[in-house]
Amino acid sequence: MALLEVSEVTVRFGGNVALDDVHLGAEPGIVTGLIGPNGAGKTTLFNVITGLLPPNVGKVTIDGRNVNRLSPTKRARCGMARTFQRLELFSLLSVRENIRVAADVHKGWARDGSNPAEVVEEIIERVGLTAVADARVDSLPTGQCRLVELGRCLATKPKVMLLDEPASGQSEAETVIFAELLQSLAAGGMAVVLVEHDVALVMNVCARVNVLDFGRIIASGTPSEIQNDQAVLSAYLGTGS
Amino acid sequence: MDKFLTFTIVGLSLAAIYAVIASGLVLTFTTTGIFNFAHGAAGMLAAFTYWQLRFEWGWPVPVCLVLILGVMAPLFGVLLEVVVMRGLRGTTDTVKLVVSISLLLFMIGLAQLIWPPGVSRPMSKFFQTSTPINLGPTTITWHQAITIMVAIVAAIGLRLVLTRFRFGIAMRAAVDDPSLSALNGARPNRISMLAWALGTALAALGGILIAPNVTLDAPSLSLLIVSAYAAAIFGRLRSLPLTFLGAIVLGLTEGYLTGYLPQNQYLPGLRIASPALLLFLVLLVLPNPRLRGRMTRSREFFPMPSIRGTLVFGGVVIVGGVVLATTLSTPDQLTYGRLFPIGIIALSLVPLVGFAGQISLCQLSFAGIGGLVMAHLGHGGDPVALIWAVLISAAVGALIALPALRLSGIYLALGTAAFATILDRWIFTLPKFSVFGWFNVDLFTQGSINVDPLTAFGKTFNSAASQIVIGAIFFALVAFLVVMIRRGRLGRRLIAMKDSEAACATLGMNLFGTKLLVFSISAGIAGLGGALYAMQLTSIQSGNFDLVNSLQVFALSVVGGIGAVGGALFAGISLYVVLPVIGVLFPTVVRWVGLLPGATGIGLGRDPNGAVSQMRDGFAPLAGSPSSLLVMTLTLAALYGIRLIDAIDNWTFVGGLVIVPLVASVIATVSAASKERMLAQLEDAPDRTPMEWIGIDRPWTTEDLATLDLALGTSELELHGPA
Numbered sequence: 002m003a004l005l006e007v008s009e010v011t012v013r014f015g016g017n018v019a020l021d022d023v024h025l026g027a028e029p030g031i032v033t034g035l036i037g038p039n040g041a042g043k044t045t046l047f048n049v050i051t052g053l054l055p056p057n058v059g060k061v062t063i064d065g066r067n068v069n070r071l072s073p074t075k076r077a078r079c080g081m082a083r084t085f086q087r088l089e090l091f092s093l094l095s096v097r098e099n100i101r102v103a104a105d106v107h108k109g110w111a112r113d114g115s116n117p118a119e120v121v122e123e124i125i126e127r128v129g130l131t132a133v134a135d136a137r138v139d140s141l142p143t144g145q146c147r148l149v150e151l152g153r154c155l156a157t158k159p160k161v162m163l164l165d166e167p168a169s170g171q172s173e174a175e176t177v178i179f180a181e182l183l184q185s186l187a188a189g190g191m192a193v194v195l196v197e198h199d200v201a202l203v204m205n206v207c208a209r210v211n212v213l214d215f216g217r218i219i220a221s222g223t224p225s226e227i228q229n230d231q232a233v234l235s236a237y238l239g240t241g242s
Numbered sequence: 243m244d245k246f247l248t249f250t251i252v253g254l255s256l257a258a259i260y261a262v263i264a265s266g267l268v269l270t271f272t273t274t275g276i277f278n279f280a281h282g283a284a285g286m287l288a289a290f291t292y293w294q295l296r297f298e299w300g301w302p303v304p305v306c307l308v309l310i311l312g313v314m315a316p317l318f319g320v321l322l323e324v325v326v327m328r329g330l331r332g333t334t335d336t337v338k339l340v341v342s343i344s345l346l347l348f349m350i351g352l353a354q355l356i357w358p359p360g361v362s363r364p365m366s367k368f369f370q371t372s373t374p375i376n377l378g379p380t381t382i383t384w385h386q387a388i389t390i391m392v393a394i395v396a397a398i399g400l401r402l403v404l405t406r407f408r409f410g411i412a413m414r415a416a417v418d419d420p421s422l423s424a425l426n427g428a429r430p431n432r433i434s435m436l437a438w439a440l441g442t443a444l445a446a447l448g449g450i451l452i453a454p455n456v457t458l459d460a461p462s463l464s465l466l467i468v469s470a471y472a473a474a475i476f477g478r479l480r481s482l483p484l485t486f487l488g489a490i491v492l493g494l495t496e497g498y499l500t501g502y503l504p505q506n507q508y509l510p511g512l513r514i515a516s517p518a519l520l521l522f523l524v525l526l527v528l529p530n531p532r533l534r535g536r537m538t539r540s541r542e543f544f545p546m547p548s549i550r551g552t553l554v555f556g557g558v559v560i561v562g563g564v565v566l567a568t569t570l571s572t573p574d575q576l577t578y579g580r581l582f583p584i585g586i587i588a589l590s591l592v593p594l595v596g597f598a599g600q601i602s603l604c605q606l607s608f609a610g611i612g613g614l615v616m617a618h619l620g621h622g623g624d625p626v627a628l629i630w631a632v633l634i635s636a637a638v639g640a641l642i643a644l645p646a647l648r649l650s651g652i653y654l655a656l657g658t659a660a661f662a663t664i665l666d667r668w669i670f671t672l673p674k675f676s677v678f679g680w681f682n683v684d685l686f687t688q689g690s691i692n693v694d695p696l697t698a699f700g701k702t703f704n705s706a707a708s709q710i711v712i713g714a715i716f717f718a719l720v721a722f723l724v725v726m727i728r729r730g731r732l733g734r735r736l737i738a739m740k741d742s743e744a745a746c747a748t749l750g751m752n753l754f755g756t757k758l759l760v761f762s763i764s765a766g767i768a769g770l771g772g773a774l775y776a777m778q779l780t781s782i783q784s785g786n787f788d789l790v791n792s793l794q795v796f797a798l799s800v801v802g803g804i805g806a807v808g809g810a811l812f813a814g815i816s817l818y819v820v821l822p823v824i825g826v827l828f829p830t831v832v833r834w835v836g837l838l839p840g841a842t843g844i845g846l847g848r849d850p851n852g853a854v855s856q857m858r859d860g861f862a863p864l865a866g867s868p869s870s871l872l873v874m875t876l877t878l879a880a881l882y883g884i885r886l887i888d889a890i891d892n893w894t895f896v897g898g899l900v901i902v903p904l905v906a907s908v909i910a911t912v913s914a915a916s917k918e919r920m921l922a923q924l925e926d927a928p929d930r931t932p933m934e935w936i937g938i939d940r941p942w943t944t945e946d947l948a949t950l951d952l953a954l955g956t957s958e959l960e961l962h963g964p965a
């Protein structure tokens with residue numbers, strides 16, 4: 002069984018079926034891709050997994066433990082962390098303070114003897130925000146804001162990390178560095194789920210890729226399988242024929 | 243059975259009034275997204291106006307009604323919309339709340355200006371002298387019958403307007419999506435003007451109907467009508483049918499309580515407080531909302547306070563207290579001295595509202611609890627009672643956090659206002675009672691209770707002067723505590739929670755515990771302020787701690803700047819220094835002073851950073867210029883010395899206190915500016931072509947494209963697909 006396991010998830014908004022019997026698994030040590038056109042339901046799936054949105058039907062387990070009845074807070078403490086496509090940064094705080102909030106929260110319940118201040122400095126270094134560590138996040142460009150959200154996740158020492166379009170707003174040079182960062186994080190034993198429109202990035206870093214279209218998983222497999230999948234080509238890239 | 247029917251009718255006629263008022267509220271809320279706290283006050287003004295026309299000048303009833311309901315109230319509504327409400331689109335909940343609360347205060351001030359309180363203004367009911375209509379087992383008075391009919395007509399009329407008439411349909415469309423309905427050709431400005439006209443007329447109608455049942459008193463009438471808001475909450479402020487249902491539940495409850503409540507001295511208050519109690523309960527059982535992400539992007543910015551700055555601030559406050567204590571006469575000390583305890587109560591809002599983004603309109607209630615604890619446990623001025631005052635208020639504050647776990651914004655504001663009302667109208671009016679036979683509680687013995695001055699270190703601080711200094715010291719200490727909270731782990735956590743509860747939860751933060759903690763801390767601080775306030779007053783009564791007082795402190799703290807301790811000092815100074823001083827300086831306008839807190843809130847409530855931050859910016863050059871600072875301090879000290887030997891009087895002294903810092907700051911600004919100009923001439927200005935002029939002023943480069951992509955969060959790939 003995968004570390005994160007989503008099964009039979011269905012979400013309806015009124016008559017609109019945003020997710021339809023979705024299954025998804027994420028293994029530690031690799032980056033799992035989740036791609037799909039706009040409105041396919043990727044963000045909605047993340048909301049279900051993290052507990053922000055109760056699904057109509059479906060089950061989410063982490064490490065074999067069913068978390069369906071747990072609040073977002075409790076799920077986070079099971080080792081889940083996420084970033085937000087629309088950025089949910091603490092805009093009145095500096096970069097360092099943003100990450101520090103997460104580190105303090107983690108220390109508060111985990112009591113793992115770590116020193117939050119040191120944890121924060123390590124993370125800032127690792128995601129490459131040293132130069133702007135004291136800037137208010139309001140003043141940063143989107144690409145860097147996304148790194149702050151990533152850093153905030155890392156400070157909670159998650160087992161599973163859900164990233165919602167983390168590279169949008171990054172320059173090409175930044176994306177190259179970011180790809181390396183993702184792979185090194187996964188190599189550290191984390192399960193990373195990556196939602197991204199940058200197909201090149203996804204194909205580059207992901208060991209497995211799932212394709213969502215109109216709320217259904219229409220394909221999953223290795224990047225090369227996906228790139229040659231007819232259904233994917235026609236539905237997602239609009240170039241199949 | 244007869245009795246049951248009689249009180250059913252009593253209940254239904256109340257229900258009718260609540261329904262009329264609440265439906266007006268729903269109308270304005272749904273069309274413009276502003277919860278109008280002053281809605282009830284509009285009804286109150288209408289009731290007074292009706293009294294004036296009908297009973298003072300003896301005009302015929304139809305003329306009065308047409309004039310008020312058909313002309314004055316709608317015009318007033320339009321005026322409110324155009325002058326005040328229109329500017330509030332896209333602002334945060336707190337700003338909207340402050341402006342409408344200030345409006346409420348302003349309208350109460352206005353009513354008290356035109357119709358000075360303390361005069362009996364009887365109003366008879368409609369057809370008071372006609373015999374009641376016989377319904378067999380019981381009778382119904384004409385006034386009751388008319389009231390119920392009016393509500394039915396209003397219900398049918400509203401339904402027709404909203405479903406049949408063009409502008410009504412447009413109103414409903416505006417509710418669903420304002421920008422979309424604008425695209426469809428509806429004119430949002432006209433629609434909201436109409437909604438406000440209609441809503442205000444409904445408030446006026448309710449006010450005129452309810453006024454004969456109660457005494458015509460501006461604050462209590464305005465807030466009595468708050469009870470009607472409970473009905474609107476039944477419909478979650480959106481649904482008119484549910485609002486009418488809520489009104490019936492409220493009205494009948496109150497009616498039956500009147501009829502069937504056992505006759506003892508404990509329960510009449512319960513009946514009066516029952517709408518607030520129901521409001522509180524309904525808020526508790528409202529379905530759990532989803533966790534909020536970021537809402538309106540606020541423009542607020544409260545810089546991290548430095549420890550040094552805070553120490554200086556605290557020092558200045560204490561020196562200020564000493565100066566007040568040594569230069570003022572005793573009566574003046576009693577007046578102006580309140581600035582510190584009230585300032586402490588305002589400080590209690592800083593962590594709660596400023597940092598955590600929670601709203602509380604019942605801080606004076608916590609202060610009242612602190613004051614009562616001091617009165618009951620602080621015999622002989624026992625300082626331990628201060629600790630009890632903090633602890634007990636904090637415990638009650640934790641209770642209030644319970645609804646806060648589920649509510650935010652306007653709902654939380656209403657919940658806390660309801661709590662304040664329950665205390666005002668019921669708990670604080672209770673006579674002596676015993677708690678399960680364990681011990682006796684006698685809150686405000688004879689309507690007022692004496693408080694002993696603090697005794698510590700073998701000394702009793704009973705002079706007004708010593709109370710001022712104590713107040714100043716406590717203010718400085720609490721301000722320092724608040725700053726330490728801001729600088730520490732808790733402060734970051736609170737600010738994070740204000741920005742995005744959703745993000746906090748997904749990081750594993752315990753929102754429940756965090757809110758509980760901040761409400762307790764805030765209530766504890768307010769309790770301390772209340773205890774000190776009580777000692778200064780020497781004798782307290784429930785009126786010292788009522789909702790209107792809480793609203794004033796809330797509004798002025800936000801005007802001052804709710805995210806910084808300076809804002810709290812601003813609130814204290816405005817209420818207990820500036821207002822009295824204006825009254826003394828300009829005796830002719832003294833009656834107008836009541837309008838000032840409200841007017842200030844309406845005018846300045848929109849700046850999320852507050853007046854203090856602007857003042858701080860103004861004085862910034864001074865802080866950067868040690869020489870000017872030194873000269874200023876010495877001049878002020880000299881001034882104080884001259885005042886102490888009575889060479890100058892207080893007015894000259896105060897004038898000096900105001901003028902010297904201003905002059906010093908002007909000098910510092912001028913010298914800083916000239917220095918800057920010199921520096922600027924030395925450097926070459928870098929290329930700062932504004933984005934929209936690139937390609938016009940100078941050629942477009944790929945670098946510009948990259949900048950643009952970065953700013954917009956787009957990329958070549960996303961725009962044009964993979965190559």
Ligand SMILES: Nc1ncnc2c1ncn2[C@@H]1O[C@H](COP(=O)(O)OP(=O)(O)OP(=O)(O)O)[C@@H](O)[C@H]1O
Nearest residue numbers: 014017019037038039040041042043044045046086
């Ligand atoms: N709160 C909501 N209420 C109603 N419908 C919603 C809500 N949230 C999402 N939807 C709908 O669910 C569908 C899936 O949306 P979702 O945001 O999950 O897509 P996405 O794959 O993340 O798209 P994108 O690539 O644009 O981020 C869309 O049709 C959207 O309109």
Ligand SMILES: [Mg+2]
Nearest residue numbers: 043044045086
């Ligand atoms: Mg999305």
